[in-house]
Amino acid sequence: MRGSRLEIRIGGTGGQGLILCAKMLADALCATGKRVAQSQTYEPTSRGGFCNSDLVVSDDEVDFPLATALDCLVLLDRLAVKPSWPLLKPGALVIADTRLCPELPEGELRVHPLPLSRTAIELGSERVANMVALGALAALAAVCTRDAIERAVRAETPKAFSS
């Protein structure tokens, strides 16, 4: 089902929890009956370096599972801009962290600069910037219900923090 293909990238640097963020979104989409292929690009270091996780979402089985034309892009670091920008569809949704990714190239896009990492810091830990980003993505891209995302996040959260 080519018409239903939706592509999402969460890009930043290694250690930001981008893959976990994408996995939770993938779990939520899967639970609502979508077919999902989630891939990841990372460097052989545990911190730093360009890292991204891509989702291809479809009503049918996904033939080519890698991103070719992005509908949504979440940027948690400026490192992810250059490799991702050429893949954006015209009119794509771009959510960029105002602190870590302040400057963006021009483009016919729906750009939302948001204080994702600053919000995370105010909440008590920059490490949860990935979850703030997931919330922003869920609200702006409307790819699946808030309920489904919340369930996926709770399922992956250690019990001590998920009550």
Next chain:
Amino acid sequence: MNVGQPASAPKLPWRLISGNHACALGAVAAGCRFFAGYPITPSSEIAERLSRLLPLVDGVFVQMEDEIASIAAVIGASMGGVKALTATSGPGFSLKQENIGYAAGAEIPCVIVNVMRGGPSTGMPTRPAQGEIMQSRWGSHGDYPIIVLAPASVREIHDENMRAFDLAEPLRTPVVILYDQDIAQRTETVELGDANGVARAQRKWASGPPAAYQPYATGEDGIPAMSRPGAGYRVHTTGLNHAENGFPTQSPQAVERNLGRLLTKFERHRDLIDSWQTLGCDDAEVLIVAIGISARAALRALEICRARSLRAGLFRPITLWPFPENALREAASQANAVLVPEMNAGQLSLEVGRILGGKRVEAIHRFNGEPITPAEIAQRVETLAREMNQ
């Protein structure tokens, strides 16, 4: 077992798992009860999953000191009568080659997963490649037979791992499962069939009087019966060329007889071994031949070609070695040109060119860690079709 799906998720016919996770589930479902390995990106998740899954089914998981010890342990476990698996990647696959040859020569069933990453040497551990197409067939020394399976999706990794054991056990051979980093570490929604109650192919065990037992006697089907440990049969197993009694020999006649049988033992089982997928080959002007992530790109490229009224087809070997030669010849019979997209500097295209001698065979070679895209393949098909029609 419900590993990898949130416990609170509603029941769906499919689940979201990675290729390496599917590999571990397939092994357990096939009856594998022994894993020995040494972690290496991007295959480590197989070991990680099996370290949790195998104890649940009274299986054994061992993290060995290195890759050589791992394949040695797997061969030992298999000689003990257990279905055994190891998994590795790139440099680890190179280290295992000597003992893969031992398993082939001594006819010890086992399954070896090799997740292909960038090479040579340490290369690019987290990036996909398809550089071991030839090594998987020819990596050990001397002449020996081996089966190599090349799944192209998460679901197929699961199913082909089960089939790997169903070939390794009755045919007494090492079977390699070969797939790239991209499919190994991606997650996809998959429907896994229920393997419970499905009869799996068994190893042929010796059953006659112990005094008459010859560990490498030519059976009716070219496969000697193995003796179950402790069943009273006398066995000698060696990497040296051996006669029917299992003891070393350099008698030209005995070597010719026994090695000759070994080298041809797959021939009468090709109906079990051969496996491939064809799409749109009946009227294809340009035939694409690809495996793994390159085949997934080709699938999408077929759609693009169809939209541009280009007649393209896909031949995807699922059993890579022995190569399904006759099926390829048939699939290519109408094609004027063949295109082989592969993530290496030229391996699959060599074999395709050999089989289709005389036909125009072109390739897209990529070794920079970036998968070949559907658009690139479609563009090349268009160029080829135009050139052939001039």
